[in-house]
Amino acid sequence: MAKVIGLTGDEAVAYAVKQCDVDVIAAYPITPQTVIVETLGEFVANGELDAEMVHVESEHSALSVVTAAALTGARVFTATCSQGLALMFEILYITSGVRAPVVMAVANRALSAPINIHADHSDSMGARDSGWIQLYAENVQEVYDMIFMAYKIAENRDVLLPTMVCLDGFTLTHTLERVEMLDDEVAKKYLPPKPTYPYPISAEKPATYGSLALPDYYFEFKMQQQDAMNKAKEVIPKAMEEFSKVSGREYDQFKAYAIEDADVITVALGSTGGTMRSVARELRKQGYKVGSLTLRVYRPFPAEALMEALSGAKVILAMDRTLSFGAIGGPLFEDLRTLFYDAEKRPLIADIVYGLGGRDLTPAEAKAIFKYGLEIAKSGRIPELVKYVGVRE
Amino acid sequence: MSKLLGWRKIPIGTIILEAGSTFEVRTGDWRTFKPVIDHNKCTRCGLCYYYCPDGSITLEVKDGKIVKVDIDYYHCKGCAICEGICPVKAITMVEEVK
Ligand code: SF4
Ligand code: SF4
DSSP states (O other): OOOOOOHHHHHHHHHHHHTTOSSEEEEOOOOTTTHHHHHHHHHHHHTSOOEEEEEOOOOOHHHHHHHHHHHHTTEEEEEOHHHHHTTHHHHHHHHHHHHHOOOHHHOOOOOOOOOOOOSHHHHHHHTTTSSSSEOOSSSSSHHHHHHHHHHHHOOTTTTTOEEEEEEETTTTTTEEEEEEEEHHHHHHHOOOOOOSSSSSSOOSSSSSSSSSOOTTTTHHHHHHHHHHHHHHHHHHHHHHHHHHHHSSSSOEEEEEOOOOOOOEEEEETTHHHHHHHHHHHHHHTOOOOOEEESSEEEESSSSHHHHHHHHOOOOEEEEESSOOOTTSSOHHHHHHHHHHHSSSSOEEEEEEEEEEGGOOOOOOHHHHHHHHHHHHHTTTOOOEEEEESSSSO | OOOOOOOTSSSSGBBBOOOTGGGSSSOOOOOOOEEEEEETOOOOOOOHHOOTTTTOOOEETTTEEEEEEEOOOTTTOOHHHHHHHOOTTOOEEOOOOO
């Protein structure tokens, strides 16, 4: 029987990273991520983890350090969120462009201004086109498990793409939950062998890294990244299936509840998925045909699997915890709408924007969201394409 | 440049697996002004060699002594750092006439 302990989301990341036997860590403190690297710092200081801990002066440097370290074949880790992720922006594209399999925890936090330290997805959503794989965890157990899967996916030789593990600030980072640990031996067997990168920098085999590519070659390198993302679509479910086997915990690209015969299905990222499921369960008992789906993989978007899972619904409600200013709707909404454009049977798809800057989504509001969906199902008409839930007028 | 290759045929992530490929890139044609050494004035101190950001100054060394200093115009970008650093003003920047 695996060890069970109580961990916060941040601690769960640190414990998993330790078990992944990382070689280089570089990070800059930022709430609510700080506990992750503090805990890792303790592991390194007391000898539990044999890794190089690089203390950098900014997130920009943190990501630069781990990107370069990854190209030497080392297993690397960093963590950030919000303004820190914003400061990394320049390097995000370089990490994916040089195909460094970096794993980063993003403790989702709202972006300034106004300054705020609580959860929403505006930080990681802003990076959705940066060529990183994005995983979102619903609870602390998933946070812990996803770190292992992230390395498995990122370091896969057909993929070699950096991967973010996103966990809602405070809701997950600072909440203590029961976590079933993986045995070190099991973890070791699950993870890919080192070196993590096929062309590690070495003095014996000099090569050029991060070179210039002008109009004659730039496009080709971007196509390679696109190809890697497409391959990741196949690698991710396999990595999850394998993890399910070794851990005994069921993993798929999403976690669905009662979607088979549901008229209304909500699709959410992160911890909100738990709220929606629990409310859906309650409504089911009262006879309402509702279901919920928590999406664990946002990039690459698991289009085919989602299409299959959701196609029976009359109404899909996309739950966007971010704003895409001036767009038709939030990013999740737009992806889902695009997905069903060519479908034979097209569900009605509406957007729910909620929870900005850490605003709670109460069970009462969640219930109202499902009821709103049921109304749409009944009338066949979407009153507001984007509905803002929980904001005062 | 030879025939352009497709994305399936090139190494990933902009890696160039053979070392020293930069040597082939002609950066000399970026120049507006070219440095010219007056070999009568030059004391062969070697300072320009160390300061050139492009490695475009070449030294000929015999018995541990610099006997000749030259400029590699194939790579020199004409930044004029060598002109500024030369203690005896042996380097002059001359406008390129094209
Ligand atoms: S002009 Fe600049 S690049 Fe050219 S030789 Fe002098 S220092 Fe080097
Ligand atoms: S710095 Fe001037 S004197 Fe010294 S080697 Fe160069 S050109 Fe000659």
